[in-house]
Amino acid sequence: MTRPHAPTAALDAALDVLVRRIVEIARPDRIILFGSAARGDMGPDSDIDLLVVKTDVEHRGHLAQEIYLHLPSVDIPVDVVVVTPEDIERFKDRVGTVIRPAMRDGREIYAA
Numbered sequence: 001m002t003r004p005h006a007p008t009a010a011l012d013a014a015l016d017v018l019v020r021r022i023v024e025i026a027r028p029d030r031i032i033l034f035g036s037a038a039r040g041d042m043g044p045d046s047d048i049d050l051l052v053v054k055t056d057v058e059h060r061g062h063l064a065q066e067i068y069l070h071l072p073s074v075d076i077p078v079d080v081v082v083v084t085p086e087d088i089e090r091f092k093d094r095v096g097t098v099i100r101p102a103m104r105d106g107r108e109i110y111a112a
Contacts, residue, residue, distance in 0.1 A: 011037060014048065014074035019110050022080075025070050026063055027112070028054045029085065034098075034106035047077035051102040055085055 019031055035049035036042045057063050060082040067080050081098055091099040 011042070011048070011076070014076055015109060017072055017074055018048065018050065018078060021071055022050070022052060022067055023110065025067050026052060026054055026082075028052045028110070029112050030108055031110035032102055032106040033109045034102035035079075038105055038107045047079050048074075049079045049102070050081070051099070051106060052080055052082045053085060053088065054082060057082060057084060060084075 015033065015037075022028060022031060030051075030053040032038075032051040032053065033049065034051055036046045037048050052064075052067065054063065064080050064082045067082070071078060071080075081102075083099060088099055088103060091097040092103045094100055
């Protein structure tokens with residue numbers, strides 16, 4: 001079963017809720033929206049892709065899990081990737097990483 005395309009107002013409302021909650025949980029430096037939501041071409045099976053940038057995070061996976069556990073339901077699937085500024089610098093031009101398209105096509109939706 002597919003769900004309807006997320007209108008811009010619904011996407012904006014979902015992002016507002018998600019960003020507020022991620023900031024409460026993780027205190028990130030930045031949050032970058034990437035993928036189809038950032039490009040404006042979300043389809044019925046699209047999700048919200050968020051790159052959460054945080055300085056000095058030892059266990060990216062643990063922080064991502066903590067974020068997932070406390071995110072409210074927004075009726076659109078959400079994918080969260082936690083990275084450091086060093087990860088971005090290292091992988092921003094490397095083909096095959098999630099960081100490259102996030103940095104090329106992404107849109108910053110939060111900055112501390």
